[in-house]
Amino acid sequence: MDKRRTLAMKRLPPNFPIIWRGEVGYEQARVGRVFNYRRPSRYPIAVVEATTEDDIVEAVGLANEIGCRVSVRSGGHSWAVWSTGILRASPSNTGRLTNKLLGAYGRMFPGGHCPEVALGGFLLQGGMGWNCKNWGWACERVLGVDVVTADGRKLHCDKDENTDLYWAARGAGPGFPAIVTRFYLQTIPAFSRMRSSAYIYEKKDYRKAMEWILRVAPIYDESTEIVAVASYPAGLSDVHVMVLLVTFKNSAEEALAALQPAEDTAPPGCVQRWFCRETSLAKEYDDQHAANPMSYRYCTDNCYVKNDADVVSVLEDAFTSLPSRKSFSLWYSMAPGSRRSVEAGTMQDMALSMQTDHYFATYSIWEDEADDAKCRDWVANIFKRVERHSEGSYLGDADFQVRRTRFWQDEQGKKLMRIRKEWDPHGRIAGYLDVGDKSGAEGLENVHEWEPK
Template sequence: MSALPAGRHFFRGDDGYEAARSGTVWNQRVPARHPEVIVQATEVDDIVKSLRYAKANGRKVNIRSGGHSWAANHLRDDALLLDVSRIDHAEIDAEKGTARVGPGKGGSILMGELEAQNLFFPAGHCKGVCLGGYLLQGGYGWNSRVWGLACENVIGLDVVTADGEQIYCDADNHPDLYWAARGAGPGFFAVVTSFHLKLYPRPAACGTAVYVYPIELADEIYTWARNVSAEVDRRVEMQIVASRSVPSMNLETPAITFASPAFADSEKEAEEVLKIFGTVPVVDKALVNIPYMPTDMPTWYTAVMSNYLADYRYAADNMWTSASADDLLPGIHNIIDTIPDHPSHFLWLNWGPSPQRPDMAYSIEDEVYLALYGAWKNEADDGKYGDWARSNMAAMSHLATGIQLADENLGQRPARFASDDAMVRLDKTRAEYDPDGLFNSWMGRL
């Protein structure tokens, strides 16, 4: 008899297996990688049983909490896939400003629950992204330029180790495991059952500036964005999206869209910090020009998801860089000249210069973040569009500091995602907590 949770596990070949496997991938491009067994955990005991089963039967383990996971790192041949997306509790202590949440809790759902209590957390920008993978890989969230990466606001974790032991880790308890959890992403070597989070007061005002430019103005737009990078107030997220069309604005023409939120103590303050967008040298040529409008989180989530439609096939890749506009523009031109139809897009995010970060596995970032999201409908077009993101990032890799794990493509393009010192420490900590290599690591690393 299997020691696995009854009624919630599927061996390859079982009825329900393929639905369980493909259901762990958000987009329609499901890799041809097949775990031997999939366990849909609903409680900690399911996790303990699954790890013991894997160890007894010589199976590696991967974990999926529920998110976009473009590369589907969690799908590995012959492994045990532990799906923890159903462990989605959330206990909010408004008085202490903390929360204890499960890995399967949706970030946007948590955000709504927090806002009802006048609280806030730098959850992810997309609906449907659960906190497990998001927090482990770093967490670039709402107002993260002020409050830090989401993982910086993880003050403790409840985990199950490779030997089935349930432990709590923080800066004082199992500090090496706590260090690794904040940045190891899909290479983390334990199963998180709860994250303990630091919360913030809900900002009094959320405003935005929206500008849309003809794509022919790319040189002027990106040169300006690069030159003002260090001047952008940290309360502002300068997001620039290039795409073949902007359906949300009823524009069926290639365009570059600035859609930048600001979180502030007042509407006046939010409006003031967004004035920098009025200094674009070609602002008079904008197709849409909205210097300021008040907004809210539900509206923002809807706007973001217009670029991430669920019924498409996706491939993503990314890079951090501090290169000049002159050096970046040749690659940018190739990106926008070859970009597939919407919702494919090219994201430019002005991120730094950043403050000093805590000591944690997350250890690579830079002034500008570039990410490519290729999207297409038909499997027959995989050959046509599937390599667009990878090939363009590979062509610009000489300008990259590294990548970040949220949009990783390590199986197709190994790249640096942590500092050399951090990788040494990760390997050492893995050897301590998972000496037999029960947990699969990243699909690729340099």
């Protein structure tokens, strides 16, 4: 028997929920709730299926005693598989579950768009949630967190207590130097009259569709989310571009007024369209689930395109050539919120600090392992052309083992790495698992791929 396992058996309480490598159930514990079926070749010596804070304290204590690192998985997409009123919520709660529970109280929380995304990784990365362009980042609604530190202490962190950890919890991503056990979240009133409009164009009309929505998005209604998606729509044989608007209102009249400007200005030539169609948060979750199917293989990357870039030209290849029928690329409107937060200086109050008016991400999705190289190479080639037009990237759709880039503004990045070393000097909690795990306790280099180290 492994010496570390023998030591653990003496230290741990009876019935402690730990599954060791080689035991029955290990593989399910290792990759259970891992969304991406392109599974990693990382095999921890054991998995603890913690259900209480005390379980986490015991696990961290054991890791310190036997010299192991701890990685945390709350459940969700984790494309790179890192693991990885006021509402009190567990990190493992998904967006769909959270809003289903809040709905009974007439409240909602702007969590992740995909229903399986859990709050833990989503909020630590910043949280590009529902209507982020207008309502702001989900992590801005985190009022406090309970954590277990790398040395096994339970702490509460907010604007008055352990303020540096509270600062880091809003944007550090998987490099947060503690384990979050509870979030305290500011909810918002729910909306009773959600409506959507969509305009679908052939790829030959990509430029006119994108030029239109880029022009109107920054000045559009503040309760309306706007996204442009390139995909293979059901029943169509080629790539098409859809501009989708979802508005959050409390009356049909308000929803109609919000969506009318798009209806009046949309370029001609749609192959499909709908206007002011009734929808709901539950319906939108279902649509997101269909677009991001489970049991598939994924490769994704993203960036914030510079505000002065020729966005239409920069994204053209990504929007008109997709490697498989399930793959898609998206542009997500971040203005005017991106401008307000910079002007007001609010992003100085948290680790999250990287954004522009234009968020771009591409998702290569396929079933057959034989297509791995083709689909991964497509993503890599797209970003060889796009990345020099970017300011940086969002942690939630990035893979540190594939491409270096910036995730924070310079000062926030330096501050975050200092906080990591102060709270976890030995790198006990696995952070940014880059190539060969070189970053360790030092944390990521906050630089672009083409910049000198």
